[in-house]
Amino acid sequence: MQIRELSVPGAFEITPVQHHDDRGVFLEWxxxxxxxxxxxxxxxxxQANCSVSAAGSLRGIHFADVPPGQAKYVTCLSGSVYDVVVDIRVGSPTFGAWDAVLLDTSDRRAIYIPEGAGxxxxxxxxxxxxxxxxSTGYAxxxxxxxxxxxxxxxxxxxTTTPDGTELSLLISEKDRAAPSxxxxxxxxxxxxxxxVQTYLDGLIN
Known part of the structure; x- marks a missing residue:
C-alpha cells in the first residue's frame, strides 16, 4: 500500500497492492x-456509507462542523469517479486549494478526506x-x-466519460443552492x- 499526501494538507491518496490470478483480484483497500x-x-x-450514481452526478462540496467534523476514507467499487478534496479551513495557508484523485476499478485507489476539509x-x-x-455518524x-x-x-x-462521451451534470437542488x-x-x-488542529491534537493525546 502506497500513501501519498495531496496538496491539501492532511488529505491522502492511497494506492493498494493488487494480487491477480485466474480467479480475479484481491487487495487490502x-x-x-x-x-x-x-x-x-x-x-x-x-459509519459506512455507499452511493450509486449515474454518469454526470456531482455530489458536494460537503463538510461537517468541527468538532468533531467527519473524516472520510473513500473508494470506488464499480465505475469511476473524480474525487475532490478542498481546503476550507479558514486560516490555513492553503485555504481554497483543491486536489483530486481518480477512483476507479483499474488502480482501485482510495482517498482520505480529513476533518475540516470539503x-x-x-x-x-x-x-x-x-x-x-x-469517523462520525451523519448529523x-x-x-x-x-x-x-x-x-x-x-x-x-x-467534461467527458472515460470513453469520450460528453457528461451532463446532475446536481441536487440543495447543492445548487449552497453558498460560495x-x-x-x-x-x-x-x-x-x-x-481543527486543536481537535486533531486531542485525538493524538
Missing part, C-alpha cells in the same frame, strides 16, 4: 495501522458505486455544503484551521 501512521492518529470508524465527487460512468468509511444539523461550481474554488471537473466559498466564510460557516 483499508489498513488501519498504515493510515494511522500517515495521519498521526487512529481512524475511528463510526469533499465532492463527479461520477464518470453509470452505476459508479462509492463506499465511504466515516443533519452539522452538515453543510459549498457550491461545487464556485469559480473561486475553480475545480476543473471532467467566500459567502460561507463570511457567514462563519466554515471551520477554523486552529479549531
Amino acid at each position: 483499508f489498513k488501519g495501522p498504515s493510515l494511522a501512521e500517515a495521519i498521526g492518529h487512529p481512524f475511528d470508524l463510526q 469533499h465532492a465527487f463527479l461520477a464518470l460512468e453509470d452505476g459508479s458505486t462509492v463506499a465511504y468509511l466515516c 443533519p444539523g452539522r452538515e453543510h455544503g459549498i457550491d461545487p461550481l464556485d469559480p473561486t474554488v475553480g475545480v476543473r471537473w471532467p 466559498l467566500m459567502q460561507a466564510r463570511d457567514s462563519g460557516l466554515l471551520p477554523l484551521a486552529v479549531d
